[in-house]
Amino acid sequence: xxxxxxxxxxxxxxxxxxxxxxxxxxxxxxxxxxxxxxxxxxxxxxxxxxxxxxxxxxxxxxxxxxxxxxxxxxxxxxxxxxxxxxxxxxxxxxxxxxxxxxxxxxxxxxxxxxxxxxxxxxxxxxxxxxxxxxxxxxxxxxxxxxxxxxxxxxxxxxxxxxxxxxxxxxxxxxxxxxxxxxxxxxxxxxxxxxxxxxxxxxxxxxxxxxxxxxxxxxxxxxxxxxxxxxxxxxxxxxxxxxxxxxxxxxxxxxxxxxxxxxxxxxxxxxxxxxxxxxxxxxxxxxxxxxxxxxxxxxxxxxxxxxxxxxxxxxxxxxxxxxxxxxxxxxxxxxxxxxxxxxxxxxxxxxxxxxxxxxxxxxxxxxxxxxxxxxxxxxxxxxxxxxxxxxxxxxxxxxxxxxxxxxxxxxxxxxx
Amino acid sequence: xxxxxxxxxxxxxxxxxxxxxxxxxxxxxxxxxxxxxxxxxxxxxxxxxxxxxxxxxxxxxxxxxxxxxxxxxxxxxxxxxxxxxxxxxxxxxxxxxxxxxxxxxxxxxxxxxxxxxxxxxxxxxxxxxxxxxxxxxxxxxxxxxxxxxxxxxxxxxxxxxxxxxxxxxxxxxxxxxxxxxxxxxxxxxxxxxxxxxxxxxxxxxxxxxxxxxxxxxxxxxxxxxxxxxxxxxxxxxxxxxxxxxxxxxxxxxxx
Numbered sequence: 001x002x003x004x005x006x007x008x009x010x011x012x013x014x015x016x017x018x019x020x021x022x023x024x025x026x027x028x029x030x031x032x033x034x035x036x037x038x039x040x041x042x043x044x045x046x047x048x049x050x051x052x053x054x055x056x057x058x059x060x061x062x063x064x065x066x067x068x069x070x071x072x073x074x075x076x077x078x079x080x081x082x083x084x085x086x087x088x089x090x091x092x093x094x095x096x097x098x099x100x101x102x103x104x105x106x107x108x109x110x111x112x113x114x115x116x117x118x119x120x121x122x123x124x125x126x127x128x129x130x131x132x133x134x135x136x137x138x139x140x141x142x143x144x145x146x147x148x149x150x151x152x153x154x155x156x157x158x159x160x161x162x163x164x165x166x167x168x169x170x171x172x173x174x175x176x177x178x179x180x181x182x183x184x185x186x187x188x189x190x191x192x193x194x195x196x197x198x199x200x201x202x203x204x205x206x207x208x209x210x211x212x213x214x215x216x217x218x219x220x221x222x223x224x225x226x227x228x229x230x231x232x233x234x235x236x237x238x239x240x241x242x243x244x245x246x247x248x249x250x251x252x253x254x255x256x257x258x259x260x261x262x263x264x265x266x267x268x269x270x271x272x273x274x275x276x277x278x279x280x281x282x283x284x285x286x287x288x289x290x291x292x293x294x295x296x297x298x299x300x301x302x303x304x305x306x307x308x309x310x311x312x313x314x315x316x317x318x319x320x321x322x323x324x325x326x327x328x329x330x331x332x333x334x335x336x337x338x339x340x341x342x343x344x345x346x347x348x349x350x351x352x353x354x355x356x357x358x359x360x361x362x363x364x365x366x367x368x369x370x371x372x373x374x375x376x377x378x379x380x381x382x383x384x385x386x387x388x389x390x391x392x393x394x395x396x397x398x399x400x401x402x403x404x405x406x407x408x409x410x411x412x413x414x415x
Numbered sequence: 416x417x418x419x420x421x422x423x424x425x426x427x428x429x430x431x432x433x434x435x436x437x438x439x440x441x442x443x444x445x446x447x448x449x450x451x452x453x454x455x456x457x458x459x460x461x462x463x464x465x466x467x468x469x470x471x472x473x474x475x476x477x478x479x480x481x482x483x484x485x486x487x488x489x490x491x492x493x494x495x496x497x498x499x500x501x502x503x504x505x506x507x508x509x510x511x512x513x514x515x516x517x518x519x520x521x522x523x524x525x526x527x528x529x530x531x532x533x534x535x536x537x538x539x540x541x542x543x544x545x546x547x548x549x550x551x552x553x554x555x556x557x558x559x560x561x562x563x564x565x566x567x568x569x570x571x572x573x574x575x576x577x578x579x580x581x582x583x584x585x586x587x588x589x590x591x592x593x594x595x596x597x598x599x600x601x602x603x604x605x606x607x608x609x610x611x612x613x614x615x616x617x618x619x620x621x622x623x624x625x626x627x628x629x630x631x632x633x634x635x636x637x638x639x640x641x642x643x644x645x646x647x648x649x650x651x652x653x654x655x656x657x658x659x660x661x662x663x664x665x666x667x668x669x670x
Contacts, residue, residue, distance in 0.1 A: 300486050
């Protein structure tokens with residue numbers, strides 16, 4: 001099945017979700033982007049150019065690793081991991097960003113802007129901009145700037161200007177609003193490199209197109225490594241780009257697809273970002289598209305929370321909303337506490353350090369694997385690496401040696 | 416249509432009408448009322464009442480702050496409709512709802528139209544609702560004689576302006592420049608050409624907004640456009656010095 005065979009007059013819609021809801025001033029720009037993307041998508045040479053760029057610059061194809069220790073410890077299904085953390089810049093975000101860099105070049109634009117939550121997308125965009133020679137401005141919620149300083153450091157050193165957004169909740173959604181404000185002003189020379197499969201059409205389709213490289217590779221690799229297709233594929237879902245990336249490899253197969261959202265403090269706490277797994281979200285229109293949002297009865301957005309900055313988003317990929325309603329993708333949530341425990345387990349048993357975002361996918365797989373048969377196969381998308389989260393993780397596990405190191409550094413800097 | 420006819424009648428006696436803007440509940444409904452009294456004193460012809468939204472992505476810094484503060488203060492669409500009813504009963508100017516589409520979407524199109532009509536509104540401006548998505552809402556508006564206001568912008572192609580012109584009612588909201596609300600706009604040949612471009616695609620009165628903030632701007636627009644839209648500049652005056660400053664602002668504007 002193709003997710004992108006739109007009915008007449010419904011381009012950009014996935015069931016009831018998606019669409020384009022933008023100020024009129026952007027109509028021409030978005031149409032130009034749509035047409036450019038169409039011609040790229042239909043051009044096999046464009047995909048070949050993209051794959052070659054990712055091979056030589058980002059280390060693709062990323063491998064699939066068998067987690068034998070963890071599988072044995074849990075005593076159920078065999079667990080495999082798609083290693084998007086091994087990409088240059090440390091996450092799957094680079095796939096979309098390099099692809100949009102090629103699009104930006106075709107559009108003849110010289111400046112890129114991007115929002116970022118955890119900082120991975122901003123980091124990747126700053127990298128792409130340096131490589132392609134674009135001017136680059138990254139909008140990041142002030143709360144996220146405070147908790148993700150290492151990524152901010154790299155963005156700035158790669159030549160990007162990082163703006164700490166002080167409006168609203170000062171997280172990802174506010175950074176998106178600020179990008180839209182920049183774009184309505186500077187659309188003439190600027191491409192907006194949206195980081196996830198959300199926002200107005202054609203972004204969900206375009207981001208999915210580039211992230212499909214994960215699923216294309218993974219399907220071949222898992223058959224080779226495990227000798228069969230996986231029974232279940234797990235991916236974390238913030239905006240939902242790594243999930244739709246890997247899921248696309250298995251859409252036509254008898255494979256259960258599981259999206260794992262940020263459960264934060266759990267259901268009923270009001271402190272989470274689980275749009276589909278919990279019952280707090282409803283359909284709305286914001287940030288350029290229609291989907292499930294965490295919003296109140298008046299349509300104003302609610303506070304969200306996650307231990308993982310990259311999952312802390314009010315809305316969700318419209319394609320995933322549709323696949324959830326059609327029972328093609330199951331949605332679950334992992335709480336902050338599950339994520340902490342799972343990260344420790346995965347580090348100790350396998351020597352892997354998944355990003356806190358990706359650890360959500362591990363957490364569900366770890367919970368479900370023991371109940372599965374030994375002949376069954378699980379594939380987890382490790383969308384990013386966790387060393388960027390060193391401050392958050394060190395805080396959470398209250399590591400005394402780390403605290404002492406920070407104190408010593410502070411003294412060294414004259415604090 | 417009620418709104419269009421009202422504007423045409425007013426244009427018999429005035430060469431340039433004025434539309435102003437208030438963010439409901441910011442800084443408070445009491446302050447809003449005093450602002451509106453001053454606007455009425457200066458003969459303002461139309462007022463947009465903005466329903467606060469948590470994600471005002473088409474607004475500039477001052478309106479962003481106003482939206483957020485009002486949302487944080489608990490201002491709800493129900494409060495805005497109640498206020499609109501009082502305003503439309505009391506003041507001679509016409510009142511429009513301005514806001515973001517999710518406010519209308521979440522309450523349901525039919526309910527939105529019914530409540531807007533009951534509150535005495537005569538139209539609505541939803542800048543993030545493109546005409547392609549507005550079919551049902553526009554249709555529902557007809558039975559209540561509410562005008563869905565369509566925005567035309569300098570980046571639109573001729574083909575697009577034609578579509579916009581066909582969907583518009585009441586008046587055309589011509590966005591004077593790229594960007595968000597509140598910045599500077601150069602009143603020059605480009606804007607003049609853009610306004611006549613809008614005229615070529617619609618017979619409705621043309622209102623010009625975004626960066627219209629001083630007497631010179633109104634002088635420029637006179638004879639080219641039918642309505643000047645004053646948004647951020649009036650709120651800024653109110654923030655700078657309340658009633659006296661806002662009166663002085665309008666005096667200067669209409670001098």
